[in-house]
Amino acid sequence: MDLSDLKGIISLMHRSDLTELEIEIQDLKLRLARPGSNQIPRQTIIHKDTSSPNPSVESNKAVISPKEKGLEVFTSPMVGTFYRKPSPDEPSFVQVGDLVKPGDVICIIEAMKVMNEIKSECSGEIIEISVEDGNSVEYGQGLFKIRNKDG
Numbered sequence: 001m002d003l004s005d006l007k008g009i010i011s012l013m014h015r016s017d018l019t020e021l022e023i024e025i026q027d028l029k030l031r032l033a034r035p036g037s038n039q040i041p042r043q044t045i046i047h048k049d050t051s052s053p054n055p056s057v058e059s060n061k062a063v064i065s066p067k068e069k070g071l072e073v074f075t076s077p078m079v080g081t082f083y084r085k086p087s088p089d090e091p092s093f094v095q096v097g098d099l100v101k102p103g104d105v106i107c108i109i110e111a112m113k114v115m116n117e118i119k120s121e122c123s124g125e126i127i128e129i130s131v132e133d134g135n136s137v138e139y140g141q142g143l144f145k146i147r148n149k150d151g
Contacts, residue, residue: 005112008112009023009030009032009112010032012111012112015136017138019033072122072145072146072148073146074106074120074144074145074146075140075143076109076118076141076143077109077118078109079111079137079138080110080111080116081110081135082109082133082135082143083107083109083110083133084129084133085133093105093108094126095126096126096127096128097125097126098125099124099126100122100124101120102119102123103119104119104120105118105120106143109137122146124146124147126146128145130143130144
């Protein structure tokens with residue numbers, strides 16, 4: 001880990017709600033904490049999609065209320081910065097009303113200066129985009145609502 005990696009981690013902490021971070025890489029152990037971070041930690045509950053053919057693989061789908069049957073909430077697979085476009089001067093990957101299929105790139109999440117293309121896991125219509133371009137996102141946070149083709 002070099003100085004630029006460390007600066008990237010610190011920058012990510014500043015842009016997010018992270019108060020503590022601990023990283024172990026081979027013989028290096030790094031612990032960062034914000035002042036006053038001795039608060040009671042928040043508990044995060046992550047729901048697994050039990051309809052997945054392989055139960056060991058977590059899905060980026062959150063539980064939907066019964067009134068929203070036919071909709072799936074696509075959630076963030078990581079902490080980072082959400083981008084709707086590949087670059088500032090290009091169009092968004094998807095808009096409300098667009099149809100997507102599994103494997104379509106729907107956004108980018110930047111984590112530690114790495115741009116990660118996030119791909120749809122289902123087919124359907126984008127009903128809602130829940131995050132503004134350039135905002136920080138948390139693991140499991142809802143990004144898109146997608147209406148199933150069958151729904």
